[in-house]
Amino acid sequence: MLNPSVMQDDRPARLQGFSAETDRTRLSRTALKAYRRLAEQWGLTGQQAAALLGVSMSTWERLKPETVEKTLTQDQMTRISALTGIYKALHLLFADQMADRWLQLENTGPLFDRLTPVAAMIEGGIPHMLEVRRYLDAVRGGL
Template sequence: MAIDQEATMADIIKLGAQAPLTPIDVQTFSKSEDRSRLSGVALKAFRALIEQWGLSNAEAAALLGVSDSTWDRIKRGTWDQPLSQDQLTRASAAIGVYKGLHLLFADEMADRWPKLPNRGSIFQRATPVRAMIEGGIPVMLETRRYIDAVRGGL
């Protein structure tokens, strides 16, 4: 039943009674089932961007928020645990930066940009990678928003 100008209050109440009582099950990084399902693909994409950006093992580990030894296991494909909420957020932010850069630049600059010193206020003449490592999740998310804004996505 569609609500139109002729609908009565009884019709509207009846329509509302047909709505589900529970909210739609939204995907979040806080639910272990969602993290388990998303971790594999997130790590595959994260490993690919690390290679494209030419990051060291130490930079990759710091960007993801894991120890060097954990990064080695992830890189070898022997990591069999879901990422934590923070780690999945970090991977998602980095993947968003990667995607945004590839939408912004049509050449190799998309993969060079993260390692170039930047005068943008959030980077303070550091490379975006260094700024994201030092600033953690807040700066990673801000970098993603910055790239989206530069390319006109906001």
């Protein structure tokens, strides 16, 4: 039986990363589609959606249509990956309505300092997004 983490020639399987442009080109359409849905589900304003993705409002407006074909940057792919993980963790922790509202509610936890999780992640960028993802994974017993 083959071990899924090892390729047939006994080399470890390459972890999915976002540094190779070919990988980003292949994944960008799906990532953008997921992010558009996530932004809508969470009720993000255009400004929030743009800030979480690390782009200007005008760039976000250009990326919103489903027909857009754009290769995202490594930074943008990392942001979408972290936010998708947060979405999944929230939906494992809470009923759908609360899972989608949680990011817009003031939070007194040490990661948030009375900000909403969205505001805290906009302020803290990728490192904070990854911390929120780890926090939610820990809360649900995943770590």
